[in-house]
Amino acid sequence: MLMLQGSFIFFMLFFLLIGFSSVLVRRKESTDYLLAGRSLPPSLAGLSAVATNNSGYMFIGVIGYTYSAGLAAVWLMIGWIVGDFLISLLVHRRLRRATGSFDSLTYPTLLGNWYGQNQVGVRVVAALIAVVFLGVYAAAQLSAGSKALNVLFGWQQGLGAVIGATMVLFYCFSGGLRASVWTDAAQSSVMLLGMGLMVWITIAEQGGVEPSWAALNAVSTTYMNWFPTDLAFGGLGPLLFVIGWLFAGIGVIGQPQIMVRFMSLDSEKSMRRARAYYYGWFTAFYSLAMLVGLMSRLLLPEIADFDVQQDTELALPVMAAELLPGILAGLVLAGLFAATISTADSLILTCSAAISRDLLPSRFQGYTTTRIATLVVIVMALTIALFSNETVFWLVLHAWSGLGAAFAPLLVIYTLGRCPPQWLTIVMVVTGPAVVLLYQLLDPRVVDTVYEILPGMVAGGLVYLVGEVIVRQRRGKAPLTPGVNEKSR
Template sequence: MLQGSFLFFMLAFLLVGFSSVLLRRKKSSDYLLAGRSLPPSLAGLSAVATNNSGYMFIGMIGFTYTTGLAALWLMVGWILGDFLISLLVHRRLRRATEKFDSLTYPSLLGNWYGQNDRAVRILAALLAVVFLGIYAAAQFSAGSKALHVLFGWEQRLGVMLGAGMVLFYCFSGGLRASVWTDAAQSMVMLAGMLIMVWITLGRFGGVAGSWEALNGVSESFMTLFPEDLAFGAAGPALFVIGWMFAGFGVIGQPHVMVRFMSLDSEDSMQRARAYYYTWYVSFYTLALVVGLLSRLILPEIAAFDVAEDTELALPTLAAQLLPDLLAGLVLAGLFAATISTADSLILSCSAAISQDLLPERWQSFGLTRLVTLGMIVLALVIALVSDESVFILVLYAWSGLGAAFAPLLLAYTLDRRPSQRLALAMIIAGPATVFAYQWVDTRIVDTVYEILPGILAGGLVYVVGSRFESGRRAASSRP
């Protein structure tokens, strides 16, 4: 019954995505940006689903299962940072997209003021392909974990099935197919997790009984901050600020920002953000609660020491708590979420290659789809050979992208105009700092998320570089 339910609802999600072919136009602008016609409801729901998906349903719940209540600060910092930066960036981003007819995120960075910085576009496109490819691989891995728990399938088989479904989405309706599926699975997963929370709380005597049981898991499970943070009394504050910078980093994520680039109008941005943050807070709160409560229902997983085992908490919980029909629906929604997000990531990669890296005379709708196929194969290979958890893969890709692009985009929205040379230095400084940060003491890395020094490095390069350029201009203008 469970397998039949899963397959039925999985087919339903596929049909939702495929139905977008009815509105498809064989143009790159339609394939990559849905013709810039997304209503605020779809743009907001799709953006939050793409932002979370495998990270939230697999990685974050697994992290909460292991860490406990301290995972709350990832939610608080991340959403607060995301909200604050959106007030400054989102509307200006949509305006610049339309003004200069940008089809991709790298082209937007290279042409914000109509300056056509070709080198900026190329470097941004190269970094996008690398990090988004890793990100897409994490989504394939997340979906395969659900199938592993459901049916005992080899995770390798689930990865390949996911890649095949992404190919189906990409070749049916492009971004529009992903957006429609995002909206459908968003509602399903929200309802499914609400039901699981309700059932679990009932088993342990409501909120008070569950809270008491959670306090009995271990001495540290329900403490507000992780143990052994660096920097003494300043450690908790730096821990939260680090995750706030993770929220700032959303403006450096091409696959998320493309939703706002595709909005039907700049005037719709406020309503899109209302949908986005309502669902974001709801998703994250439920993910945190499910992660905590899963420790009570599935204590045996804690006997394992690797993240890959704890990341199976949500699909295992759904299979145990829910009737087969509902469990199949929730797990189909989870799998569809990871696949539609992977689709978005692959589309952003193929857009960067076909529109920003290849010569203009080669750009066409057909070539964009061919590049998409190549990116699916690359992400498939990464997913098959990587031993990292979904949580680590997503955070690594997120920090690399955010550190590379957020400082430059922020400078643009503040009406600053760094030279092409300075813009390139900012894009390089962020990921280089994130990479170097991996060699720092482990306690420091666990206290301050790596995106914070990465973004600050890009900002510092701008401050120093702009003053240096101003000084040179002043010196050259003297008689």
């Protein structure tokens, strides 16, 4: 235990030192604090984006879900990555171009000023939605890190969340986005190494690949089925299940904490290289995380006796502590905890930017105000983490679907050359999250079959189509292009 604790503390300090070292190149201005001066090379942007995308959700949530669901969890990976990649071909380069064209420092500002239209109402509504859902997302990261410390040292989970929030506070104040990006890059390698190590050891424990596959098939008659057995809609259930997770991947463009990495890229010409880093690491890491989730069912069968997924999410830290030598277990768990802290940092920075730049009057905007807003958001996220009974997996998915349903349809509309008037844009970004929340009231089998982001995003798109018809009838036959809407801005 002493070796484990020493290794954990050493590697945690190493990760934190990387983040804190960003203070050496920090400039006390908003562009540097929020967008790292728009100077990120493609390697850092791509690795930071994939670390932010995965972190506690992958280490804790996906492994716990795979432990419970079995092979059917593979569709989360396939749908998520394919959807993410396809939408990136349409949006990412145009997003970076729009960021530079109108000097947008925050994601809500970008949405309200994509064509230079300066829709203040859109900025305010988008910022409010971002603060709510990103706060929940940050709480999930604090909860994930707290679970790791609970298993590692036996601490109460509330104490781990408080420690994590305190570290995030110092982390945010040290170097803003740059501190998070630098640490993300280091963690990406540790995350991949740790998952690879866990896969190798767990398969070796079973005697190789073939014995492992046979043992997984023996777990139950349904554990290695390609699809869950309790899907709704009959024969259409599997197709809708896959499409739902495809839309989850498309929803990445509605995630401010990830898109801000691409907004901070040094040039839109670097986007292809940034995507290569991003999707290469994403595919490798997700595949390894799924394998760890499956193998953990063989090595920790006793967790399956618990009634809630909350306990299955402890699979990775339990296995690391039991199977790895102390120094390696400390490395894996330090990488897990540091990844959750760094992602929480990214989420909280995005929240605080939305508050200080988009919700407050211009006379209050500035570097100091942004840091005060950061403190407020940390307290909000910590409160949610301490009192929420939701699993990390579902906290992340609810936040992801709310943000994706709010912003992804609008971003697609923008990249297709359309510019809705302010009232229509606001209705779009409000309708998506509203449908996501109402969707939870349906039959649980329906909710489990079709991921909630799909009806949310479809609703946002339908609102635009109806609104375009209304606007055309008022103005004539011209589509909602930037030129047509020039007078309405």
